[in-house]
Amino acid sequence: MSSHSPITAHELADQLAARDVTVIDVREPMEYVGGHIAGSLNIPLSRITEADLPQGPLVLVCQSGNRSAKALALLQQLGRQHPLTDLPGGVPAWQQAGFPVRKLKGAPLPxxxxxxxxxxxxxxxxxxxxxxxxxxxxxxxxxxxxxxxxxxxxxxxxxxxxxxxxxxxxxxx
Known part of the structure; x- marks a missing residue:
């Protein structure tokens, strides 16, 4: 994974299967429980710069790609050393590529x-x-x-x- 170029859903699925990346979902908790990539961590954009992020390559995701792009820019400004990228199109792009999302029971309507x-x-x-x-x-x-x-x-x-x-x-x- 190159340090700043976007990743496709298929590339992300391969890297997740190989346990090569950590997915950070930057949406709000209410959005996250309504459907997220299995194994992703929920760290909302508003808390991304204060969060204790895992080491190693990170892929940021959101609903459309806008918030993950903002989070990417913020983390780059902070000088994060580990590889960092985002998934354009967010969770819907993941689903459109045929991959499932995990929904928590009792999640509120969007x-x-x-x-x-x-x-x-x-x-x-x-x-x-x-x-x-x-x-x-x-x-x-x-x-x-x-x-x-x-x-x-x-x-x-x-x-x-x-x-x-x-x-x-x-x-x-």
Whole structure:
């Protein structure tokens, strides 16, 4: 494994089988329990520079490749001496190559699915209440639509942040 060039899912599978690398999953624990490469360690991006990382070659993974690329850059800035690379496309690339992921029992639904369920329910509730109770309830649907539009434009989703701290989304590892 070269020190900084990306690795493919097939190359990673071969190196894992040979026990030549350690996979570090830089997603949040809630994402990790929902499906991860078997044997990977979960060290979120927010803690990667403080973590006591294993010696030897590391492959960083996330959901899309963005966070693992950021983690890679941070570790390179710190001058990590051991070989270091990431998996472009993240865990989905691993799955698309035909490799399985390990899911922990009782893992919460992915956060974006929770947002879709909550937003859809609130929009539907606003429409129903505007017809059955009072016309002003339609503003609930408008408020949710405005929030989703803002989230899409800004990249900040208040509903996702709120759902992430709910008790059913707390995972202990």
């Amino acid at each position: 956060l974006m699915r929770q947002v879709q369920i909550a937003a859809g329910t609130l929009v539907l509730l606003g429409v129903i209440l505007s017809q059955a109770v009072a016309p002003g309830w339609i503003w609930l649907s408008g408020f949710v639509g405005a929030g989703l539009t803002f989230a899409g434009i800004s990249g900040f989703c208040g509903m996702a942040r709120l759902l992430a701290v709910m008790p059913w989304n707390r995972v202990s590892m």
